[in-house]
Amino acid sequence: MIRNFLFHRVNPKRELLWDPMDxxxxxxxxxxxxxxxxxxxxxxxxxxxxxxxxxxxxxxLFDDGYLDNLExxxxxxxxxxxxxxxxxVTDCIEKNIPTWTHIxxxxxxxxxxxNFKLNFExxxxxxxxxxxxxxxxxxxxxxxxxxxxxxxxxxxREQVLAQINLVCGDVKLPKIMMNWDQxxxxxxxxxxxxxxxxxxxxxxxxxxxxxxxxxxxNSAKTIEKNLGYFPKTISYPVGSYNQxxxxxxxxxxxxxxxxxxxxxYNPKNDSLFEIPRIELYNESWLKTRLRxxxxxxxxxxxxxx
Numbered sequence: 001m002i003r004n005f006l007f008h009r010v011n012p013k014r015e016l017l018w019d020p021m022d023x024x025x026x027x028x029x030x031x032x033x034x035x036x037x038x039x040x041x042x043x044x045x046x047x048x049x050x051x052x053x054x055x056x057x058x059x060x061l062f063d064d065g066y067l068d069n070l071e072x073x074x075x076x077x078x079x080x081x082x083x084x085x086x087x088x089v090t091d092c093i094e095k096n097i098p099t100w101t102h103i104x105x106x107x108x109x110x111x112x113x114x115n116f117k118l119n120f121e122x123x124x125x126x127x128x129x130x131x132x133x134x135x136x137x138x139x140x141x142x143x144x145x146x147x148x149x150x151x152x153x154x155x156x157r158e159q160v161l162a163q164i165n166l167v168c169g170d171v172k173l174p175k176i177m178m179n180w181d182q183x184x185x186x187x188x189x190x191x192x193x194x195x196x197x198x199x200x201x202x203x204x205x206x207x208x209x210x211x212x213x214x215x216x217x218n219s220a221k222t223i224e225k226n227l228g229y230f231p232k233t234i235s236y237p238v239g240s241y242n243q244x245x246x247x248x249x250x251x252x253x254x255x256x257x258x259x260x261x262x263x264x265y266n267p268k269n270d271s272l273f274e275i276p277r278i279e280l281y282n283e284s285w286l287k288t289r290l291r292x293x294x295x296x297x298x299x300x301x302x303x304x305x
Contacts, residue, residue, distance in 0.1 A: 001264040001265065001266055002052075002057050002059070002264065002265040002266075003033075003037060003057075003058040003265070003278060004061060004278060005033060005058060005059065005060050005061065005280055006277040006278060006279040006280065007021060007026070007061070007062050007063075007280060008020070008021075008066065008279075009064075009066050009068050009069075010026045010068050010069065010072040011066075011068040012072070016109060016139060017105040017139065017143065018101075018105055020282060021280065021281065021282045022282055023076065025282060025283075025288065028285055028288070029280060029292070030077060030079075033058055033060070033082075034080040034081070036056065036058075036292075037056045037058035038054060038056055038057050038058070039059065039060060040059060041059065041083045041084075041191075041192050042258075042275075043085060043232055043256075045057065045059060046232075046256055059085065060077070060082055060083075060085070061085050061235070061277060062084060062085070062086045062087065063196055064089055064092065064177075064196060064200070065086065065089055065177055065196070066177060066178070067176055067177055067182065068176070069086060074185075074186060074189065077191075078189065083192070084191050085193075085194055085233065086183070086191055086192070086193050087195060087234075088178070088183060088194075088195070089196045089197060089198070089199065089219075090197075090198050090218070090219045091198050093177060093179060093183060094222070096175050096179065098174065099200040099237075100199075100200055102176075103173060104142060104145075104146060104149070105142055105146070106173065106174065107164055107165065107168035108138040108142040109135065109138070110168075110171045110172075111168040111171050112170055113170060115130055116130060116131075116132050117167075118160060120156070120160060122152065122156050127141075127148065129141065150202065150238060153207070154201060154205045157205065180226045183226070183227070184227065187227055193223060193227055194223075194231040194232065194233035194234065195219040195220050195231045195233065195235065196219070196234075197215045197216060197234070197237055198214070198215050198218050198219045198222070199215060200238075201215055201237060202237055202238050203236055203240055203241050204236070204244075204245055205240060207244075212244065212245060213248045216249055216254065217252040217253070219234075220234075220252060220254070230253060232256055233254065233255070233256045233257070233258060234252075234256070235257075235258040236257060236258065236259060238260075239261070245257075246273045254273075255272065256272050256273065256275060257272070257273035257274060258275050259274050260276070260279055261277070262276070262278055262291075263276040263278070263297065264276065265277075278291060278294070
């Protein structure tokens with residue numbers, strides 16, 4: 001059983017909605033993981049049968065391609081002699097724009113607009129609100145809206161996001177993503193760079209084969225153009241995938257697919273295109289350790305949570 005630990009942002013700056021992991025906590029995680037487990041690259045693990053058979057093996061993974069991965073996470077990884085795999089959204093790298101999930105929250109936190117009309121028939125009535133007059137109201141609203149958006153079809157979600165972006169035209173997007181030179185720094189340090197699609201679309205909610213294929217293939221070709229190789233691994237954005245996603249991933253040329261299941265990876269049972277990962281958050285050290293040891297998920301199952 002292998003532990004694949006997933007991170008996103010590592011940053012000392014606190015944020016109200018999606019709080020990055022504090023570097024102090026991140027160092028505790030890496031120190032603990034590197035002491036307790038044999039940390040290897042995901043891609044090396046999957047191609048080495050001897051590594052697969054070893055006990056207490058772990059991998060370290062990052063999604064999206066945030067600049068703070070290089071600024072704060074990479075020096076800590078180097079300190080503990082750990083290599084990690086970074087799965088980048090190529091449009092975010094090319095254009096220095098955050099993922100749609102980050103933009104959504106950033107818009108509601110920073111806009112001065114108060115008049116929101118989301119009159120879409122596929123949204124519950126509570127989200128067709130027009131007046132959000134304070135930051136507190138907008139924050140509460142987007143906390144409820146985000147999980148609903150994730151359950152929509154890709155087409156419907158894009159309609160809602162387009163309307164929100166139009167209303168929040170006064171908001172300047174933060175420049176928080178790496179560029180290709182910075183991604184190359186990670187590669188030169190011995191880390192692996194894989195794909196997280198072109199646009200961070202939720203692949204499992206897309207229905208058109210060509211659209212899914214283009215998200216997958218074009219991302220890989222952009223990585224190949226900038227780094228010199230076609231990546232082996234696709235990390236499904238927001239953990240969203242289905243059999244159609246898997247088929248298009250294989251067609252595009254990937255060898256491995258990464259999910260988010262808060263579970264251990266069992267090479268004997270788990271598909272190479274449904275490899276589970278354990279996501280870690282900016283929480284107490286006690287709760288984080290329970291996640292790392294997998295005791296938290298076991299406890300949840302025991303109590304039926």
